[in-house]
Amino acid sequence: MLSEFDLIKHYFRRARAGHAVLGIGDDCALLAPTPGMQTAISTDMLIEGRHFFAGADPRMLGHKCLAVNLSDLAAMGARPVGFTLALSLPGADPDWLEAFSAGMFALADLHDCELVGGDTTRGPLVVCITVFGEIAPGHALRRDAARAGHDIWISGTLGDARLALAGYWKEIALQPEALALAAPRMHLPTPRVALGRALAVLPTAHAALDISDGLIGDLAHILDASKVGATLDVDALPVGPALARQPLALRRRFTLAGGDDYELCFTAPAGERAAVLAAAGSAGTPVTRVGTIDAQPGLRLVDAAGQALAMDVRGWDHFGGE
Numbered sequence: 001m002l003s004e005f006d007l008i009k010h011y012f013r014r015a016r017a018g019h020a021v022l023g024i025g026d027d028c029a030l031l032a033p034t035p036g037m038q039t040a041i042s043t044d045m046l047i048e049g050r051h052f053f054a055g056a057d058p059r060m061l062g063h064k065c066l067a068v069n070l071s072d073l074a075a076m077g078a079r080p081v082g083f084t085l086a087l088s089l090p091g092a093d094p095d096w097l098e099a100f101s102a103g104m105f106a107l108a109d110l111h112d113c114e115l116v117g118g119d120t121t122r123g124p125l126v127v128c129i130t131v132f133g134e135i136a137p138g139h140a141l142r143r144d145a146a147r148a149g150h151d152i153w154i155s156g157t158l159g160d161a162r163l164a165l166a167g168y169w170k171e172i173a174l175q176p177e178a179l180a181l182a183a184p185r186m187h188l189p190t191p192r193v194a195l196g197r198a199l200a201v202l203p204t205a206h207a208a209l210d211i212s213d214g215l216i217g218d219l220a221h222i223l224d225a226s227k228v229g230a231t232l233d234v235d236a237l238p239v240g241p242a243l244a245r246q247p248l249a250l251r252r253r254f255t256l257a258g259g260d261d262y263e264l265c266f267t268a269p270a271g272e273r274a275a276v277l278a279a280a281g282s283a284g285t286p287v288t289r290v291g292t293i294d295a296q297p298g299l300r301l302v303d304a305a306g307q308a309l310a311m312d313v314r315g316w317d318h319f320g321g322e
């Protein structure tokens with residue numbers, strides 16, 4: 001049986017040199033912030049049976065736990081710097097730890113984001129990561145920066161993660177090929193770090209967030225914080241390739257209120273469309289314009305013909321349900 005310290009040393013402390021002044025091994029890590037920059041900090045906790053299935057593939061889980069945290073940095077426009085990992089484990093299973101850490105570090109290395117510390121304890125399987133990033137003062141993509149007349153944009157596509165969940169839950173009869181196409185969107189989300197950073201350096205302030213609980217519920221946070229309303233063109237929403245083959249009603253429901261998308265929703269002045277498209281191009285991330293911010297409060301849904309749509313869809317709320 002591995003001791004707690006052997007476990008940390010073997011699976012989480014790496015031989016390669018990092019950027020931290022002092023990494024894993026002491027009571028605190030020491031980081032040397034770039035002078036003049038602000039630190040962006042975010043924490044996300046993932047609990048077995050709540051945020052991921054019991055027995056989830058550990059490599060994909062390692063990826064996802066870090067990805068959802070990096071997604072928060074992306075939504076702020078920050079550059080990832082480092083992270084801590086608090087792990088509650090039912091046991092020290094070497095195969096599980098090997099795969100989990102490999103999945104996590106593969107993504108960490110892609111973003112040059114260093115594991116600098118954490119905590120390890122025995123208990124139900126819970127993974128809690130805190131990420132640190134850097135952002136130039138005044139450039140963060142804040143939820144209170146949306147203004148009437150701004151366009152609303154979405155990165156990538158929506159709904160496939162929710163479609164996969166519907167397949168697993170047998171909510172709908174999903175063909176195995178469709179589930180195979182949708183499942184990676186649920187298990188291996190792509191944090192839109194390059195896009196967030198490219199938007200953050202544009203001259204005007206933009207509002208942004210990452211869509212984790214469904215577009216409608218998450219967009220409402222921007223509307224609340226910015227004290228504005230919005231009109232959303234439901235049929236302009238970019239649909240994931242698996243969901244695109246499903247009936248219209250399901251496409252609308254899962255793009256609007258699916259959850260687990262980890263795409264960015266952001267706003268920008270209508271005069272900046274070319275700059276937004278150039279930023280997206282430089283980040284290699286497709287973006288789609290899906291609506292406008294209005295002075296009138298509330299969210300209005302319209303179809304491709306501009307006709308009002310009455311739909312009862314809400315975002316995911318951990319205390320209220322869907």
Ligand code: ADP
Binds near residue numbers: 008013087
């Ligand atoms: P302390 O007793 O001071 O809380 P610990 O014994 O919990 O320290 O941890 C020893 C060292 O290992 C610390 O530097 C801590 O940050 C690091 N550490 C513990 N668990 C993890 C983990 N899961 N991932 C990365 N570093 C960890």
Ligand code: MG
Binds near residue numbers: 118119120
């Ligand atoms: Mg400790």
